[in-house]
């Protein structure tokens with residue numbers, strides 16, 4: 001473990017990736033507090049608004065603030081700034097009541113403006129990353145959307161890879177009757193057609209929960225049936241590794257089979273496992289956008305990065321006119337890269353032949 | 359029973375891999391009934407060309423392979439003797455601590471992904487369920503010292519060492535359980551010629567320091583004679599000749615031993631031979647396995663398996679050959 005930390009600090013990319021991911025996951029867990037608005041609140045008269053947070057004005061001086069804008073062209077959604085009208089951005093603003101994790105009532109958000117609460121009615125809402133065509137705050141939506149996007153990959157990858165490891169490992173290591181039973185089980189599960197399973201699950205689930213919850217559930221169910229392919233691959237690798245002398249050596253030292261399997265055999269496959277995770281996590285996030293095409297993805301009021309990309313950032317004209325709508329795409333890229341850089345570090349760390357370059 | 363290890367009639371055959379076109383139940387008879395006694399404190403050398411069954415014999419001794427017939431009796435450190443069997447798990451576990459097998463190639467017998475420290479301690483950690491961790495680590499570090507490695511090597515991985523150093527790690531690992539018997543299977547064959555001598559000296563040093571008994575296997579008769587007190591010559595899964603090493607070197611009696619000496623060191627005899635597979639009988643023996651190559655062969659050699667007989671008074675020499683007269 002020590003050497004892993006040492007290596008981490010030597011690599012700015014991996015180190016930065018870790019920081020980014022920690023921040024993103026922290027933000028995800030605190031999104032009710034960090035997001036200034038409800039992800040589905042429609043700000044009338046503010047649709048397709050570009051990011052409006054500025055840091056300086058002659059009037060208010062240095063500090064976060066918002067300049068009031070006025071719509072000049074309702075067709076191209078063109079706004080102009082109104083001179084001399086600024087709304088300061090404040091911290092710990094009491095706004096609409098939200099509950100952290102749906103349980104703890106929060107008296108305020110991290111930041112916001114006096115919009116809706118100032119008697120003169122002049123205060124403007126703050127949109128760090130602009131709004132979409134319904135006037136919803138993109139920044140808040142990204143934060144709330146990360147709840148699904150940042151967890152779904154992990155849930156999916158860990159369930160399917162975990163099952164694949166356990167079943168593939170047992171089949172490969174013990175062989176015989178276990179092997180036979182597990183392989184037949186794999187074949188049976190492989191025969192289940194995935195797309196129809198999704199359709200079927202979706203149709204029975206949609207009555208009872210919103211699309212976010214049902215999508216989560218579908219991912220879980222899919223990963224419960226998605227392991228056999230990987231399990232077969234792992235079984236084959238275990239077969240090869242278990243004939244090696246160091247496994248015999250461990251047997252001679254009377255190590256329990258499970259210890260041998262997980263301490264000696266599974267680590268030999270670490271590069272491929274790490275690769276599965278680092279590719280799988282973004283894969284699951286993107287998979288959702290693909291399903292959205294079929295109308296099986298996440299739709300309002302539930303929100304995820306995939307659904308935002310699919311909804312707002314899939315046409316060139318949209319991107320040219322409203323480039324801030326691509327923000328969730330940037331987040332997705334960042335997360336994907338971060339996972340890959342970290343995965344690379346882990347892979348090198350697990351590689352027996354990799355030497356530290358001083 | 360006062361010998362450390364008593365092996366009688368050890369027999370082991372392997373089924374050849376049953377492919378689609380393979381004949382049903384084709385077997386190789388790797389061990390065709392081997393007798394062997396190991397005295398406490400002794401180094402017993404085993405020689406033979408590759409394919410003669412040396413590794414199989416060693417692996418059977420530690421029950422990595424279960425034998426088909428025969429017995430292995432072991433006199434344990436507390437004075438009780440028992441038969442080594444796969445099924446007898448409690449005794450087997452203890453036996454495997456007292457009798458350690460050192461593999462031929464350290465780069466495959468050491469998990470490449472573990473650090474030296476882990477390699478040395480993981481087995482014992484499992485056994486003791488994590489108790490007395492400090493004592494174990496101390497013992498392992500001591501072991502590193504005994505085999506001539508540095509304390510700073512603890513956190514390094516096998517790939518960072520040379521072949522000779524890796525074999526030292528393997529030896530340190532074997533020492534952790536305080537063994538009484540080391541079974542060294544061609545431990546220098548995979549190494550550079552230049553470091554072989556050092557490892558052999560290390561083995562002798564460890565043997566003296568810890569009072570170890572040893573089974574030393576090699577295909578090079580000179581090396582075995584140098585290391586061992588007594589030497590057994592294996593061919594086709596049968597013991598051809600067994601004698602105190604000095605006697606054997608001075609006057610080999612069995613035609614096969616003579617051939618081994620003529621072609622020493624090692625390499626020559628194998629290049630004349632086609633392959634190791636050819637050497638291992640594929641049918642149960644009906645005569646001497648060496649008969650097809652023996653210059654002195656007579657009809658009797660093909661029809662009657664020669665049994666090891668004592669040759670010479672009190673010499674401790676056994677020869678399995680119809681053509682060698684009992685003196």
Ligand SMILES: Nc1ncnc2c1ncn2[C@@H]1O[C@H](COP(=O)(O)OP(=O)(O)O)[C@@H](O)[C@H]1O
Pocket residue numbers: 372373374386387388406407408409410411412413414415634635638
């Ligand atoms: N697991 C196995 N399966 C099939 N054949 C084997 C196996 N192990 C050894 N053999 C065969 O047994 C014979 C003896 O091999 P071995 O004991 O390795 O000889 P040596 O160590 O003297 O070179 C060889 O012909 C080898 O092919």
Ligand SMILES: [Mg+2]
Pocket residue numbers: 412413414544
């Ligand atoms: Mg061998």
